[in-house]
Structures are given as C-alpha cells and as structure tokens.
Amino acid sequence: MGDLTLKNRVIMAPMTRNRADNKENAPTNIHITYYEQRRSAGLIITEGSQVSERAVGYINTPGIYSEAQVEGWRKVTEAVHEQDGKIFIQLWHCGSISHPKFHNGEKPLAPSAVNPNIKIFTPEGEEDTLEPMSMSIPEIKETVQEFKKAAKNAKDAGFDGIELHSSNGYLFHQFFNSNSNTRTDEYGGSIPNRARFLFEVIEAVGEIWPENRIGVRLNPSLNEAFGIIANPETIPTFDYIIEKLNGYDLAYLHLSEPFTDVSKIDYLEPNIAKHYRPIYQGTLMINNGFDQEKGNKVIEEGTADLVSFAKLFISNPDLPERFRAHAPLAEWDSDTFYTSGEKGYTDYPSMEKKIENQ
Ligand SMILES: Cc1cc2nc3c(=O)[nH]c(=O)nc-3n(C[C@H](O)[C@H](O)[C@H](O)COP(=O)(O)O)c2cc1C
Secondary structure, rough: OOOOOOOOOOOOOOOOOOOOOOOOOOOOHHHHHHHHHHHOOOEEEEEEEOHHHHHOOOOOOOOOOOHHHHHHHHHHHHHHHHHOOOOEEEOOOOOOOOHHHHOOOOEEEEEEOOEEEEEEEEHHHEEEEOOOOOOHHHHHHHHHHHHHHHHHHHHHHHOOOOEEEOOOOOOOOOOOHOOOOOOOOOOOOOOHHHHHHHHHHHHHOOOOOHHHHEEEEOOOOOOOOOOOOOOHHHHHHHHHHHHHHOOOOOOEEEEOOOOOOOOOOOOOOOOOOHHOOOOOOOOOOOEEOHHHHHHHHHHHOOOEEEEOOOHHHHHOOOOOHHHOOOOOOOOOOHOOOOOOOOOOOOOOOOOHHHHHOO
C-alpha cells in the first residue's frame, strides 16, 4: 500500500468508541491498550477524530487539534509501532450531525441550512438535530485549514498516515449530496462544485503528507441513514469523485458496500466494489459485512485489495491471528459500543489469553 508494506490485508475499520471522557477529549491509557491489542491488523484506522472544536458532533470522541490530544495519540502510535503495527488516524468533521450544545449555543456548520433530521447524543442525552448554519466561503477555507493543521498534528503524533472521513453523512458527504448542499456558489450546484471541498482538503493535507499516506473513505450508496437521502445524481457524483481520485497517488480508497438495502432503487449501486474496481486504479479497500470467507472471495476475485472489518475487531482483538488459525470468533456486545471505561473496550481476550484462562 503506497510505500508501506502491510503484514496482511485484514484492516481494522475506523470505529467511534466515545472513551475520551476527559475535559481535553484526549486519548487515555485505555486507548493505548485498545489499539495495542489490535496491532496484528495489517493497518489500524483509528476512530473518527475531530479536527477542531467546531467539528464535534458526539460526546467523548477524541480530537487531534490540541497539544494534550497530540500527546495522548503519540502514546498510542508508539505502543502500536513497538509491536510492529501500522496506524492511520481518521480525520473527522461532523458538520450538521451535531448540536448547538457542543458549540456554546451556536449552530453547527454545514454546506447549507438543511437539518439532517436524525437523533444524536448530546451531553444531555438523545436529542433531535436542528437546522445548521450555512458556511460562508471564509468558513469553508478555515475548515480546509483545520484539516491541514490536524494532518500536521497527526504527523507530530507519529501516525503512519491519515484517512479523510468523507463518508457516512458527515461534512464532506453533506457537500456531495444535492439535498444537503443547496449552495449556489462554487461549492454547490454542479458535481465538480459539490466535490470541490474534498479536493481542496486533499490538496491541503497533501502539503503535509505524501499522497501515498492519505486514504479517502466514501460510502456512495448511503441512503436514508446519517441524514443522507440519495437521488439520481448520487452515483454520477461518486463516479466523478472516484475518477478524479485517480489523479492522486493515494494510500487507498476505502469504500463501503451499501448500509441499507438499495437493490430496488434503480439509481443506486448495490455492488460498490464491483462497480468501482474498474474505475479506480489505485489500492481499493472494501468494507461492510465481511467475514473471512467473503473477504477471501473479494480478494481472490480481484474486486478489492484490502478488506476492513469493524465489529469483528471489537470482540476479536487478534482477528488476523484467529482467521489464520480458523479459530472461533467472539460475539460483540453492541450495548458497550459507545459507553465509557474498559468494559466492552479492552476486556475482550485474545486467543492466547483465553487458552491461559481455561
Ligand atoms: C461502534 C461503531 C463505530 C463506528 N464509527 C465509525 C467511525 O468513527 N468512522 C467511520 O468511518 N465509520 C465508523 N463506523 C462504521 C464502520 O467503520 C463500518 O463501516 C461498519 O461497522 C460496517 O463494517 P462491519 O460490518 O465490519 O462492522 C462505526 C461502526 C461501529 C459499529
């Protein structure tokens, strides 16, 4: 992958776990343990990490904009590297999937004042999203610079690279989609205009990192989830973006198969890897619902180069080793995905530990 040699094709997908429950929203000792336990992944992609205070949309998610956060992440990368692991950080801006309670009463920033109409968790519990504030051009430029600063911080923290979270209905995706982006300036309207913000960010972070240490995540057929309603312009928009990404020597393009059933929607693509493999010339990572068998199949068919696993990595910290040994897989407990502390986070045993304890 780029200039990095990965020890296997089993990638740990980014997962928000809400354990940065301290004033600084900095990674802590349990983050070190959690990521270090998962070091046998070919590559770890961290949870989404906000690039600024304005980027926040969830409680207790870590950031990568303050000194304390960089310090916290440095300890994580050191621990992973000591064990010969590789780790990218996912850079995140939630855009409209946020709440004024995270921003001292100010509305969240988004391409347009379009409420995503979903439920989110604020410090006071579950609430409805509200209408966000349409970003001015200076605010868009400032946000590009926030990504650049975060990319620099990621380098200082010792990461091997960065992944842009341009997926799953967050800020970049809000720019791509013509329902959430109703702008009439150079960031809205035409497909190139709706894609512009992503390419400006790629150019900006490309001044900090070589292109082959930058990954981009996209979820082209996302529909009726995370505030995104797809429409007939959706797939042509992603076709344009992915075609244009060929002009960059990226570490990888990280795609998701649809999160919901889109087989009956004629303008959406039900087979993302199959559709985009012939279009994208670089390293293609695929995600969503894979197990060992399906992962091997997609690699053997040549439809993807890497497969990322999310939930399986929560409950099986040594997932590649289990795949190798054809060992039983542990079930994940979704009740502890987004809670605090070690429970459901660092207490899933590795195979060796399980045998020792038997
Ligand atoms: C607890 C949890 C948190 C997640 N957080 C993120 C995130 O921060 N960034 C992201 O791009 N995707 C996130 N996702 C989506 C996963 O990366 C992945 O796309 C999804 O779980 C499907 O993969 P799987 O079938 O292997 O679990 C999250 C998923 C879960 C279960």
